[in-house]
Amino acid sequence: MYSRAYKTLVSLPPLLWVGLFLLLPYALMFAHSFWAVHDGVIVHQWNLHNYETLFSKPVYLKVLLRTMRIAASVTLCSLLLGYPLAYYLSFHAGVRKELLYQLVIVPLWVSYLVRGYAWKTILGSEGVLNGFLQYLHLTHEPVAFLLYSPFAVVLMLTHIYTPFVFLPIYAALEHIPRPLVEASHDLGAGSLQTFLRVILPLSIPGLLAGATFAFVLSLGDFLAPLLVGGASGTMIANVVQSLFGAAFDWPLGAAISVCILIITISLLFLSERLERRWSLK
Amino acid sequence: MSSPAANAQDQLSAAPEALLEVREVAKRFGAREVLKDISLNIAAGEFLTLLGESGSGKTTLLRLVAGFEQPTAGEIWMGGERLDTLPPYKRRVNTVFQHYALFPHLSVRENVAYGLRVKKTSATEIGSRVDEALRMVKIQEFAESRPSKLSGGQQQRVALARALVNRPLLLLLDEPLSALDANLRKQMQSELKALQRELGITFLFVTHDQEEAMALSDRIALLRNGALEQVASPREIYAHPATAYTAQFIGQTNLLRAETIDGTARCGALQWPTNGPSGPAIFSLRPEAIRLASDTADPPGTARFRARLQQQFFSGASEMLEVNCAGGQLLRVRISARGPLSGEQEFVFSIADAIRVQE
Numbered sequence: 354m355y356s357r358a359y360k361t362l363v364s365l366p367p368l369l370w371v372g373l374f375l376l377l378p379y380a381l382m383f384a385h386s387f388w389a390v391h392d393g394v395i396v397h398q399w400n401l402h403n404y405e406t407l408f409s410k411p412v413y414l415k416v417l418l419r420t421m422r423i424a425a426s427v428t429l430c431s432l433l434l435g436y437p438l439a440y441y442l443s444f445h446a447g448v449r450k451e452l453l454y455q456l457v458i459v460p461l462w463v464s465y466l467v468r469g470y471a472w473k474t475i476l477g478s479e480g481v482l483n484g485f486l487q488y489l490h491l492t493h494e495p496v497a498f499l500l501y502s503p504f505a506v507v508l509m510l511t512h513i514y515t516p517f518v519f520l521p522i523y524a525a526l527e528h529i530p531r532p533l534v535e536a537s538h539d540l541g542a543g544s545l546q547t548f549l550r551v552i553l554p555l556s557i558p559g560l561l562a563g564a565t566f567a568f569v570l571s572l573g574d575f576l577a578p579l580l581v582g583g584a585s586g587t588m589i590a591n592v593v594q595s596l597f598g599a600a601f602d603w604p605l606g607a608a609i610s611v612c613i614l615i616i617t618i619s620l621l622f623l624s625e626r627l628e629r630r631w632s633l634k
Numbered sequence: 635m636s637s638p639a640a641n642a643q644d645q646l647s648a649a650p651e652a653l654l655e656v657r658e659v660a661k662r663f664g665a666r667e668v669l670k671d672i673s674l675n676i677a678a679g680e681f682l683t684l685l686g687e688s689g690s691g692k693t694t695l696l697r698l699v700a701g702f703e704q705p706t707a708g709e710i711w712m713g714g715e716r717l718d719t720l721p722p723y724k725r726r727v728n729t730v731f732q733h734y735a736l737f738p739h740l741s742v743r744e745n746v747a748y749g750l751r752v753k754k755t756s757a758t759e760i761g762s763r764v765d766e767a768l769r770m771v772k773i774q775e776f777a778e779s780r781p782s783k784l785s786g787g788q789q790q791r792v793a794l795a796r797a798l799v800n801r802p803l804l805l806l807l808d809e810p811l812s813a814l815d816a817n818l819r820k821q822m823q824s825e826l827k828a829l830q831r832e833l834g835i836t837f838l839f840v841t842h843d844q845e846e847a848m849a850l851s852d853r854i855a856l857l858r859n860g861a862l863e864q865v866a867s868p869r870e871i872y873a874h875p876a877t878a879y880t881a882q883f884i885g886q887t888n889l890l891r892a893e894t895i896d897g898t899a900r901c902g903a904l905q906w907p908t909n910g911p912s913g914p915a916i917f918s919l920r921p922e923a924i925r926l927a928s929d930t931a932d933p934p935g936t937a938r939f940r941a942r943l944q945q946q947f948f949s950g951a952s953e954m955l956e957v958n959c960a961g962g963q964l965l966r967v968r969i970s971a972r973g974p975l976s977g978e979q980e981f982v983f984s985i986a987d988a989i990r991v992q993e
Contacts (some may be wrong), residue, residue: 532735535702538722539729540749540800550752554739631739 379614385607395603403608413592413609420589421616423506424571428518430511431567435518436560440552443526444534454523461516469580472509476500476581501583509577514570518563525559526552557631565624569617589613653678653836654699654717654804659708661694661860668694669860672708676804681830681837683847685883686857692840695857696806699838700729713803723752728797729806733813734789736781742792743768743777749800767799770829787818794826798833807839811846823849844884848872856880877992881918888924888965890917890988899988902961906937906985916991921954921968923987927980938982941965943975957981 387399407413442453460468475481478495486492498504529552537547575590582588589609596606652675661669669691676682684692697703699710701722710718717725728749736745746767750760768774771791781789790810797805810826811819827850830837841847847854848868856863856871864876875881878889892901894915899908901917908915927938941957944964948971955967955975967981 530733530735532731532733533737535700535722536729536731536735536737537748537752538702539700539727540752540796541723542748542752543721543723546752550748551737 382607382610382614385604386611388604390602390604393601403605406605407608407612413589416587416592417589417609417612419503419587420572423503423510423586423588424568426507427510427514427571428564428567430507431515431518432560432564434511434515435563436522438515439519439523439526439559443523443529444552457516457519465513465576468513469509469576472505472512472581473500476505476508500581501586503582503586505581505583506577506586506588509581510567510571510574513577514567517566517570521559521562521566522556523559525556525562529555554631558628561624561628561631565620569620572617573613651677653680653713654838655709655711656695656699657709657711659695659698659705659710659718661691661698661703662706667860669698669705672860672862674855674862674865676836676838678803678836679834681827681839681850681852683839683841683851683854684857685841685844685847685854687842687883689859690857691860692842692857693808696729696808696838696840699804700727700806701725726803727806728800728802728804729808730790730793730797730810732808732810734781734793736789736792736796738781741778741780742773742784745781745792746796746799748796753800763799767795770798771795786814787822790814790822794829798829798835802835804836804838807837809840809842812841812843819846826850848884854884856883874989875918875991878916878918881989881991886921886966886968888919888921889991890919890963892917902963903941903959904937904939904963906988908985908988908990910990916993917988918991919965919983919988921966922952924965924967924981924983925969926972927982932982935985936982937985937988938980940978940980942978946975 385395386403387401389396389398389400389402438457442450442457446453473480476499477483478497478500480500482499483492483495486496487494533551533555534547537551542550573590575588575594578586578588578591582591590613593606593609593613596602596609600606654674654676656672656674659669659672660667672691672695684695686692694703698705698718701717701720705718708718709716712726717727737748740748743764746764747760750763755763765774768777771794773788773791773795776784776788776792781792784792790813793810807826811822814822823846826837839847839850851868853865853867854871855865858879864871864880866874871880872884875884875887881887881889890899890901890904892899892904892915894900894908894910894912896912897907897909899906899910899915899917908917932938939959941959943955944958945956947954947956951971952968953971955969957965957967957979959965965981
């Protein structure tokens, strides 16, 4: 048995951590969202004005919707890439499994920023891709929409988050006992039926976890739009950043952050519920 | 005495119309030879057990029949159709897996309906056949439960129903009872046997438990290091083991390494007439074939010897004696319970019970 003093002592660091770096900032953010700015000074005057602005000016909703659209596209694309990859590795890669797994993981060790700049050099009008297209005479002048567009943001974020989607799906697939697959074949189901009736349902929790990762991380991303998004690819986090920075409107920025936080928490809650429904206990 | 291979051959030709024919099948995993030249016929309606130690290849042979593995050489035929070239989902064979392999995300009913559903059977037929299968294995009341809510014995029944509902020509059972405790295992053994008689489905049963094999099977195919050691009915294989290995694996026995000269076999202080060729020979003498000698003269065809009692193990109806003959030969003797014994005793056995076996 541990003494009371010992228990208090070991629980102190995590409590301090959570309190100082999570609860306090959130409380400050929450408070700011109900304050105001007058002549470049934040005044502690409780009001709902920021939320009114947020919902009355279409620009914020427009960016928020675009952000969700981009996040949804990233989620879909990384699922379409990550699931088949995880499926192949888990069921058919044989001896190449370990190597391929490492190859999927290795890019995670490369700085996010470096990968962002890499996409800039690939997609730019003087970039590798445009050069290649012109070399093939498929186009005669640089294709402009490649860089500084929502497309570029989706592409970059998909590249970055596919491993995050891959990992939980792969883990779920690896946990499927192989005799279940044999039992399915034994009972007359071919490969497609076995996939649809046994493998896919049993991998749903991993799929949901991966999708949640991709969506939530994309929703809050501001580097990808900054690097490759341009004006048409601006996302909600960029708006928050500029409100906290150049515009010096912390209260409005905080109000937007609170909205994003609520969306994120609802999503996490929903996916948690769904995962539990699909898991077997 | 015939060689083990010849003995297996005898059994082959004796079997009535074969449902399954395994023809000179071999299986390698890399450099490891798991099955060597297996030929085996299984008659329709037969209960055949593949018996062997772990690593003997019995499960591999079952998996070849199910289609989860491909033979390296040889062919498998069923009902006049080549089986080994078909994928598992096209074979009229179903398997009861060692750890049941029930689908955890489906209810018991959905598990049992699985095979019919993938074959696009009509909903009404699925309903009635699943009900019938659930009733047959007595698990109707759990129809809507998930497998994880069921005990091992109940899961076993679901696995059985899930296979049988498809009316396979041949049911493969891979150590289906090994995960159950002893009492439940006995009960399931008797239910399995009854079910097999009732349905008339051919069973190919894998086990490492020789008692289970003896109790259930019409014939036992004993595997050793990937080769068939002997194929025979339980009574035949017990009474006439072809090899020393079989004699020891099936039941208990005393192996007597004797020297045979001019129609007399000698092993330490024991000697008895035999009609085999001269030279070294091994005989199997079951413990229950030896009994305490009475004072009256021995009947013809028996041999008598003296031995000192070393140990006595009482087990209810019978007791097992460990006796030491002059010359150091240690023998086991099973007699009906008769109270503590000690010192030197005279024993007798019938010469016909000393079975000459191959090394």
